[in-house]
Amino acid sequence: MKDNLKILMAMDGSDQSFDAVRYISGIFPSHKTRVVLFCVNTVVPEAFLDLSREAVFRSRVAEISAWAVQMKKNINDFMDRARAILIDSGFSSGNVTIKVQVKQQGIARDILTESRDRYDALVVGRKGVSKLKDVVMGSVANKLLGKMSHAPIIVVGGKPDPGKVLIGFDGSKGAMKAVDCAGSLANSSLCIFDLCHVIRPLEIQMGVKSLFNPNVEDEWIESNIKEIKPIMDEAADHLMRYGVPDNHISKTILKRESSRAEAMVRKAKNDNYGSIVVGRRGISVVEEFFLGRVSTKVIQMANKMAVWVV
Structure with missing residues (x-):
């Protein structure tokens, strides 16, 4: 902090x-x-x-x-x-x-x-x-x-519980900035944090349907997981440097999700997270996209939560 x-x-x-x-x-x-x-x-x-x-x-x-x-x-x-x-x-x-x-x-x-x-x-x-x-x-x-x-x-929006914070994480500099923001501002000794990464199906990512067989899809997902895991570990280290206990940090990888924003909001609702932290925009090391589009959708859907745009 x-x-x-x-x-x-x-x-x-x-x-x-x-x-x-x-x-x-x-x-x-x-x-x-x-x-x-x-x-x-x-x-x-x-x-x-x-x-x-x-x-x-x-x-x-x-x-x-x-x-x-x-x-x-x-x-x-x-x-x-x-x-x-x-x-x-x-x-x-x-x-x-x-x-x-x-x-x-x-x-x-x-x-x-x-x-x-x-x-x-x-x-x-x-x-x-x-x-x-x-x-x-x-x-x-x-x-x-x-x-x-x-x-x-x-x-x-609404009456969100401040005790649980979900951080949308795509591995970009903007996402790491969001991690640092949440760690430095939130009450690190009390809050529980989840680093949430979303992997979309390869056919949605490439914009072509019915082109890839299941084996190629599985390889695509495993490649993404292999690439993002060490970056998520680094993000967790950032949170711990701000005083967040190790047992207050979790890491979630959601696979085969057609919408990043929808997946994060659903995860937050199901697990009772009151806050979602997203970067304003960023270019992912995993794939190029503007996180600004994701943050806009999160704000629209998470109408009973607190949404941090960093």
Whole structure:
């Protein structure tokens, strides 16, 4: 694990954002993690308030002002509630900061700008009915996934168990980066990790059906296993260097799977993994492919889990 962590949690007051806060309380080591609870306040634009000069809008100014006051109160209430969740779970009060900012460029852009301030990861809820009108965190999460490349983004859906982490591993540099990210950020002494590699049938890999006999297919699979095993062992060594006990690490090779993403998500669901870690993209030493396509599919299918995109 890293000596000190700095995590950005994008808040919108939805139930999903509170579930994401609870996930943070379990996945990161509380004794050395600083969490910034960040909210973009979509206050009434000044240009709209200027309409008070017009007689037709003059009678509505008091209502609009009252609405803005209530919004500020709502923000303060749910931010205090989120902070209390973290403190009650063991985070020191000095390591949980509330930051509310008036919208400047746009919600996603403002979160992205804040995330560049030396954060180790950004956590955001997958979707939810926001307590702030006109804030749909689901669309914000989608925008951030397309723009976030300087730090990991963790998209939390449902109420995932933070204790079990599945790492999608294809042997690429990007996959090893995902291993290092999970090992350095997650509570290594408590979490259980699985390194999961997926081998697709040769006919799908080559894009030609009914061309290869079973013997050739078996040789293809055995060749892949022989090549990936030592790299998976190296990945396990990386996790142990971050303090993960050897008995908290498992290695899984799924064979003859038509979809890598579907196989990993099914494995995670069947074995009760709450988190899936994938590389943003990478070129495998086993086969060339962009892991970005896999990570996109995982995010789409793992809607009740936390998906780390590294």
